[in-house]
Amino acid sequence: MNNSTATTYRRVYRYSKPYLGRIFLALAASLLVAGTDVSLAKLVQPLMDKIIVAQNKALVYVVPVVVIGLAFLKGASRYVQEYFIKTAGQLSVQDIRNDLYEHTMSLSMGYFSRDSTGNLMSRILNDVGILQRSAADVLVDGVRESFTLVGLTALAFYNDWKLASIAFLVLPLAVVPGSFIGRKIKLNTRRGQNTIGNLTRLLQETLSGIKVIKAFGTEQREMENFRQENLRFYHFMRKVLKYDSAAAPVVEILSSFGVAAVFWYGIHRVLSGAMTQGELFSFIAAIFMMYTPIKRLTRVSNNIQRAVGAAERVFEVLDVVPEICDSPQAMDMGRVSGGITFDGVGFAYDKEPVIREFSLKIAPGEVVALVGPSGGGKSTLVGMLSRFYDPQQGTIYIDGLDIRQVSLASLKHNIALVDQETFLFNDSIRNNIRYGRPEATDAEVKEAARQAYADDFIRELPGDYENTIGDRGARLSGGQRQRICIARAILRDAPILLLDEATSALDTESEAMVQKALGNLMKNRTTIVVAHRLSTIMHADKIVVLENGKIQEIGRHTDLLKGEGLYRKLYEMQFK
Template sequence: MAKVTGKAYDVNLLKRVFRYVKPYKTIFIWSMILTVALAAIAPLRPLLIEYTVDKYILNNNKEGLINMTLIMLVLLFLQAIIQYYHTYLTNTLGQSTIRDLRINVFNHIGSLKLRFFDKTPIGQLITRTVSDLETIADIFSEGLIMIAGDILQLITILAVMLYSDWKLTLIVLIPMPLLVFASYVFKEAIKSAFQEVRTQVGLLNTFLQEHITGMSITQYFARENQEMHKFKQINARHRDANIRSNWYYSIFFPVVEIISAFSIGLLVWYGSKSIIDHDTSPGVIMAFIMYINMMFRPIRELADKFNTLQMGMVGADRIFTVLDTHDEEENKGTFKGERIRGAISFKDVWFAYNDDQWVLKNINFEVEPGQTLALVGATGAGKSSVINILNRFYQIGRGSIEIDEKNIRDYDLGYLRSQIGTVIQDVFLFSDSIANNITLSNTKISREAVEAAAREAGADEFISRLPGGYDYDVMERGATLSAGQAQLISFIRAMVYNPSILVLDEATSSVDTETEILIQQTLQKLMKGRTSIVIAHRLSTIQNADKIIVLDKGEIKEMGSHQQLLQQNGYYKRLFDLQFNSSGIEKSTLG
């Protein structure tokens, strides 16, 4: 795609941005009409003042002076009304555009697979969807339309000045090359400074997001001072970038004022001589003073507005880079059935998170509908990876995965995942009510179904004791609940969606014994008639599974029932002996 590389604007990027303007074409047209109107009105006041001075003030005509004053007040009132609607419409256009664009970006990010999030800092995505998008709004409120208005106003004023007195106009334009040169230098310098500011904003957001989320780790290991030192360094670079951009402004604006004063000085020198020689009138000189201020203002601001446009381009480039990010495998499947039976087949499956660093190697197994498959092995053996590729969070490298004898790539992605209920060890709860965390705001799931599932899981009692019950706000990441309570809520979440395939990824490893008993009792009911895949550290929880697969370094070492694997006296037997003493009492868990 087109990149912003030193140009004040990029046509291809603007075209892409303007696709989001189409629904607001009427607002855009009216904004341009008002822009032209403001440019046309701009030279009227100086003209009226010139006429008033020459025709009424010099002739001591008080009545005419009062009439012209009233006309100018009406003109000022009209100009204020037009300016109000112009500002309102341009800001409405910008905010409406980025609202639609932000929805599109958020929707696109939600469609990306986990591989993208593995490589992209969350803070960077927050910067893209918030502050970078705001710079695109500035394209309309302070950039493109305002630039067009300033150029039109400049052309109009110059035309009126040349018509009034072309010699005087050429005199006051003598310093203009200096202003153009200063504006160009400023534009290039401030563009580089703004890009650095945007970079530092992204780094600052990333650092804050990671460290606020992981604050408990920082405090557990007493790393507050060290992390504060890192933050000070990042914050200092952010400060320096902003100071550098402000420094360019502090130089540029005084230079413009000096050049403007020089132009007015030339006007006074030449204009006084012209008045003495009766080549011009005092009214023209007064009008020209206003013209100079009105002419220098847009020229002075053009450099700033071009950089506002430039920053909008940088923001647009970053946003469209995210929108142009596509997974290697898109959701091309379209198959949807009423309900899958739950037959699962892995055929020669190889999978790697990074290139050819295989996490799973030549995985082959089958699960019949209604059966329970257990995956065991040490940390890093590849157990969770099996779940990730079954849900199509990642694309496999070789082989195929089938559900009900149909390749999972042929399924509609949303339908496929709706048929697989997953309870994971690292429970994530949103800052919302318990009921909404269970249903994920799915209006098709009734409150009665939620409460029934909670009663079945034995969680209704603790939920009812909370202030507000099912409407209790669990706060961010479920901070006000215990690990066992949060795990129960995620378990109920899977129950109310009534999946055909149930996945339990370390689902009871972080709960207390009492809560685990509740879950085990509910599991017997929930797993009945469903295909289930269970990952557990505790072998005691999967001894009744129809099939147990032992994974080690991404390979299947053994496969069979609990008793069959014990009789083989192999890898599973060693894992079992690690957890149980000679009396058969569980003594530890795997990592």
């Protein structure tokens, strides 16, 4: 066993520790299940020698009672064993899934930009699902069959150690092919799960972008992509099934050599008078019953390899260290007045810098617009202020506090974001508006909607504020979705407001309505506006013109138009 696999076992065991009580109870029941199997094998000898050979009719009536009694004991014990071991496995895997989801929520935006959502969903759902199924099979069959094998092995050696040695002579030969098969199953399970991640990504992308697919008539292309990826998954799973199917026949063929030797040697001993017929049949019954758990344990071993392959993918995510987290001395910044300072800030996503030596002071209550060509770093600055990313050079201060030295919770509490991606949850309008402040009253929700110019259209909907708006708010228009997002930000009541292209995807009529809503939202708040439409930021207190991550100009709209700089060129391009 390599170090990686051993570490995976230890980590899975740590999740099982809280449920050791259930596991020990199941182990006790497993001993009873194994004991009944051993007892049945042992009873073959008196059945043959004392009843059939000796013709003892008085004992004939005892046989049904013993058989039924053992069956009741085995059935009750098996129920206790399976119930408690399976629930222990389910609870352990449930804890793994919860930890995986919670850890995913703690990861920075940088991680999500590098890894696909579909792959992450596959690890949370499919890989943990394999763990969940394997936990039940491995724990139930593995524990029960192990005890049964130990008991029957002990009985075989107790009855006749010479015959038992012959029977077990071939078992070491099964280790080599068993180990090879296990490694192949683990490898192909991992590859198959990677492919399932790609399938989940394709599914997520196609369902999210179904409007684009329908508009361009590319259904056949997407179906072919899915079909090809699904075929790749089948190829890996076919290899898993091939090796899994080969395991039992290999053990059975090897076992047949031991059984043949036992029959040959045992019959010779009976004929020579060295052992009775009952002893031989009891031994053979134990051997035949023993090979059944061996074959089942081979299947359990294959399931373990599947589970290890899936667990390694799960723990890969759990081992990702969040890039953005609270420092050990992080303080609660309370409610801020909204003064913001960028001091020599620099940032690069890869090697190419996006922001270079950016320095800017924003007074509390000031409205600052960031404009410039695409790729100039405007949205990145907003992301760094929200601590989606940390600057690689320089420092960002709010009210004189380095935002890396304050708690993330208190920082987020002081910031409200209205993004160009108007994301709404498949929930009621009321719950979407108070998403950032769950304790808000219904009256506060309606007041926020009124200020966002959303109350009128909400009341026209069936069920008004209780209306469920569909996946990503699909039942609403773009302007309606944006106004609900603005209502959400108004209800948040944060002193700092970030507007990242909040009106870029709207028509003129919707934009006018949203601009009114934004006017209400921006009152008495420090506001940073990222905009391409210069008509929306003409009244900003300060306009910062960015190009290639550097400040080219700063000033008010009228002052910048008097110059010959980049802002005037952008203005003339838009309004011509």
